[in-house]
Amino acid sequence: MEKKSIPDIVVGRLPLYLRSIQRMAQEGRKVTSSQELGERLGISAAQIRKDLSQFGEFGKQGTGYQINYLINQLSKILHVDRIWDIAIVGAGDVGNAVVRYQGFANRGFRISMIFDNDPAKIGTQMGDFIVRNTANLIEDIREQNVKVAMIAVPANQGQKVADQLIKAGVKAILNYAPISLYVPADVYVQYIDPAIHLQRMTYYLD
Amino acid sequence: MEKKSIPDIVVGRLPLYLRSIQRMAQEGRKVTSSQELGERLGISAAQIRKDLSQFGEFGKQGTGYQINYLINQLSKILHVDRIWDIAIVGAGDVGNAVVRYQGFANRGFRISMIFDNDPAKIGTQMGDFIVRNTANLIEDIREQNVKVAMIAVPANQGQKVADQLIKAGVKAILNYAPISLYVPADVYVQYIDPAIHLQRMTYYLD
DNA sequence: TAGATTGTTAATCGATTAACAATC
DNA sequence: TAGATTGTTAATCGATTAACAATC
Numbered sequence: 001m002e003k004k005s006i007p008d009i010v011v012g013r014l015p016l017y018l019r020s021i022q023r024m025a026q027e028g029r030k031v032t033s034s035q036e037l038g039e040r041l042g043i044s045a046a047q048i049r050k051d052l053s054q055f056g057e058f059g060k061q062g063t064g065y066q067i068n069y070l071i072n073q074l075s076k077i078l079h080v081d082r083i084w085d086i087a088i089v090g091a092g093d094v095g096n097a098v099v100r101y102q103g104f105a106n107r108g109f110r111i112s113m114i115f116d117n118d119p120a121k122i123g124t125q126m127g128d129f130i131v132r133n134t135a136n137l138i139e140d141i142r143e144q145n146v147k148v149a150m151i152a153v154p155a156n157q158g159q160k161v162a163d164q165l166i167k168a169g170v171k172a173i174l175n176y177a178p179i180s181l182y183v184p185a186d187v188y189v190q191y192i193d194p195a196i197h198l199q200r201m202t203y204y205l206d
Numbered sequence: 207m208e209k210k211s212i213p214d215i216v217v218g219r220l221p222l223y224l225r226s227i228q229r230m231a232q233e234g235r236k237v238t239s240s241q242e243l244g245e246r247l248g249i250s251a252a253q254i255r256k257d258l259s260q261f262g263e264f265g266k267q268g269t270g271y272q273i274n275y276l277i278n279q280l281s282k283i284l285h286v287d288r289i290w291d292i293a294i295v296g297a298g299d300v301g302n303a304v305v306r307y308q309g310f311a312n313r314g315f316r317i318s319m320i321f322d323n324d325p326a327k328i329g330t331q332m333g334d335f336i337v338r339n340t341a342n343l344i345e346d347i348r349e350q351n352v353k354v355a356m357i358a359v360p361a362n363q364g365q366k367v368a369d370q371l372i373k374a375g376v377k378a379i380l381n382y383a384p385i386s387l388y389v390p391a392d393v394y395v396q397y398i399d400p401a402i403h404l405q406r407m408t409y410y411l412d
Numbered sequence: 413t414a415g416a417t418t419g420t421t422a423a424t425c426g427a428t429t430a431a432c433a434a435t436c
Numbered sequence: 437t438a439g440a441t442t443g444t445t446a447a448t449c450g451a452t453t454a455a456c457a458a459t460c
Binding site: 012015042078093147150172178202205 | 218220221224226229246247284286290292300302306309313314315353380384385394395396399400401402404407409410412
């Protein structure tokens with residue numbers, strides 16, 4: 001009997017739930033409800049209960065959800081009950097911002113290497129790292145068994161870098177280059193393009 | 207008679223269509239089809255035709271879509287047939303990356319000011335701008351009639367900054383702070399949080 | 413013309429919501 | 437206990453797809 005498959009749209013909301021209850025925990029809160037969580041996120045309480053119920057019974061009638069317990073469960077579900085090493089490709093302004101980003105702490109990730117193909121940058125310090133040569137990308141990533149990477153290079157180099165990452169065994173790519181990538185079915189891609197997000201809003205402005 | 211309302215999920219795909227055909231134009235292409243565009247984006251041809259047909263008839267049977275014409279039409283629909291000034295709040299690493307970002311050219315946006323509340327940063331140069339004092343945010347933004355802003359401050363300052371932006375008349379906020387914002391119904395928010403995107407992928411990894 | 417591709421309809425598929433029994 | 441809130445079902449709502457007449 002197959003494990004029933006969870007809709008991707010549900011998976012996409014779980015990290016929001018996790019972020020929100022982690023914040024509640026920081027605030028010293030111990031218990032929450034689907035209603036409170038929904039108000040914080042702008043999502044209906046029914047949807048939150050339905051989403052969570054796909055994975056188990058995490059709450060108690062009458063009282064709600066123990067925050068610490070739900071954090072643990074969601075972390076396991078999302079596989080961030082461990083630390084994923086991340087490789088960054090591109091040591092420009094975006095790569096620089098990500099390599100120094102403090103927001104990965106307690107969220108399951110840490111930067112472990114950064115690459116560039118510019119001789120002027122290779123070997124220099126960036127954040128806590130020495131910029132590596134993209135020419136060695138495949139062997140370096142393979143050697144350290146890195147499975148998650150970020151692409152922070154210009155659009156015209158994005159696909160080439162993606163191809164190398166895939167060859168190196170990377171299975172999850174966060175792409176800051178403003179292009180769609182072609183990848184095999186067992187590789188996951190997420191996109192961050194500020195202009196795309198902005199255009200989604202200007203539609204509604206006059 | 208009311209103008210029929212377009213689903214937000216459709217609006218969300220239009221910027222992807224626009225980016226893709228702008229890229230085709232750069233490649234020297236003149237004409238495309240819903241099928242080709244769909245292959246580039248991993249979206250079905252039927253969906254692309256249906257989405258576009260919500261706004262008019264932009265193609266010709268047998269031949270497809272004139273790229274330049276479709277770029278013009280989509281730019282108008284998304285209101286990027288003009289240049290929107292953008293204010294950035296937060297002159298840390300993320301603010302620095304965004305203020306220098308070259309990717310807004312031809313996409314309807316330009317950075318016009320950046321703020322920080324750190325006396326060590328106020329008055330210094332960042333990219334093409336002098337960092338302004340967040341204390342003057344409301345008057346500065348009002349004076350220049352800026353309607354679009356980005357939040358690039360720590361999580362615990364995000365809501366406070368959002369409240370100021372709204373008071374200043376901003377209607378669209380791209381939020382890099384890892385929190386959900388409360389905003390009035392006439393203000394639009396989009397979120398960029400790399401950890402959220404990464405967790406969406408690690409779910410599928412083992 | 414013959415071939416290709418649109419715009420659109422109807423059918424299918426999937427996601428959200430409302431409601432409530434169960435139960436803490 | 438009485439009140440509150442879950443987990444779940446069924447109904448509703450919305451989005452996607454398949455198919456094809458229209459037509460370039």
